[in-house]
Amino acid sequence: MTATPTRRDRPLLVSSSKRSRPGDVWRYREFLRSLVVRNLKVKYQRSVLGFVWTLLNPMLTIGVLTLVFTYFIKIKVEHYWAFVFSGYFVWNFMLQMLSSATYTLAEHASLRRSVAFPSEVLVLATAASRLVEFAVEMAIAVLLLVFAHHHGVPASFILLPWLIAIQVLLAIGLAMPIATLSVFYSDVQHAMPILLLMLFYLSPVFYPATLVPDTLRPFYFLNPIAGLLTLFHDVLYSGQWPSATLLAAVTLAAIGSCAIGYLIFNRYKVLFAEIV
């Protein structure tokens, strides 16, 4: 179909007041793309150094963590900097997704009030924009690990796309309910920083999960981010194949949380309009 169909030729599009399906998001893929382009443009076009600033924050944190846990509190991890690099950007991605979930719907409130579009596009746009930045960050991390840590490319690196896919699914799955809750309750936005700080300590971001005592480990790994980060550590830092059980478990958790998160979002989406 090259020419725009005339009004009579267009296929019927009878829509009823049913809840939207995932297919609706596909129809709005151009809007999703525009939002991502807009997010990136607004962030980078005004500053000359642009992406360097975005990189500076995680790099500084990694630097401080490396300093503290190599020289002050001596965690017994060889090449500690490599360990931190293998997981930190993943954590950063999750952190930003969960934070932005608390305000992205409110930010676009006027748009939601006057144009009909599936609101989940807003959450997906945040994920896609962050993914672009994450890809660059990860490329740097991988290069550093290849040249300064492994001196070669371990075969396990091939799992990286799969891990990133799990990461994105999990992030979306966690962000959707948080976004929903944030529409109705204003204190979610305020509680988030504290919760995220606790999550930071309860996830293997700056220490390996092996430090967790065996008795506590089952509870520790109830946190899906713990499993996700451990996978990244195995693949990127250790250069080994991760445990198949862990990989399967985290994959299932990611898919499950995405499905459940989506369901919750869709269920309460119709009530969003009442909160103005």
Place this chain on the structure above:
Amino acid sequence: MPKSSELQPAFAVACRGVTKRFYHYDHRTTSLRERFIRTVLRRPIHIRHARFSLENFNLEVAEGESVALVGANGSGKSTALRLIAGIYPPSEGVVETCGRIAAIIELGVGFNPELTGEENVQIYAAVMGLSRREVASRFDEIVAFADLGDFIREPVKYYSSGMQARLAFSVVVCIEPDILLVDEVLAVGDEEFRQRCEQRLARFRENGGTMIVVTHDLDSVTRLCSRAIWLDDGRIRADGPAAGVVEAYRVG
């Protein structure tokens, strides 16, 4: 879903038994902490009463018809339009539409002040559901219609509100939807622009497009529309040829 080879339904827009309820809160719990406390103390979480914006609203608009919704403020006109646009679902009843809808409800709300006019056109067109190819093919037309000259390449934060309104209107008008919904924003821009808009809307109707407008400008109703509906306090009070309904509304 019926195939396009079968008979098209007779309507472009149909509302059947549509009721829309909004809640007015005497108290609304907006924090999780408060909600928890109230649950423990067995107090009500929200205290609210329902207010009906629309009651038993039945409407059928045929393809190519142009309808005006008139009525006092708060009579439910904007609610009706938003229900048809799909911004929220009805509390009861069904809204059915056939074809692509473009609605102008609040102008320029999709605009990001840091981006240029051109960039905002892309986003605004995309949020209306256009594909990349459609946005590209309509882009020049939109820019030409807005007639903002070199300003189109300036960030929108430097625009006056009139210019922003013109840009928003241009995007919607040039999208060429099957169904166009306009909510009280026809009085936009200067006289020259307003005339161009009315010409464009007339052309839209000639091409067989369906149009539903909400307006207070009763003179424009008879100019733009063939049919008018008078909404009073959420119910339809009159529905018929534009001139007659406008007269009744003026008198009543």
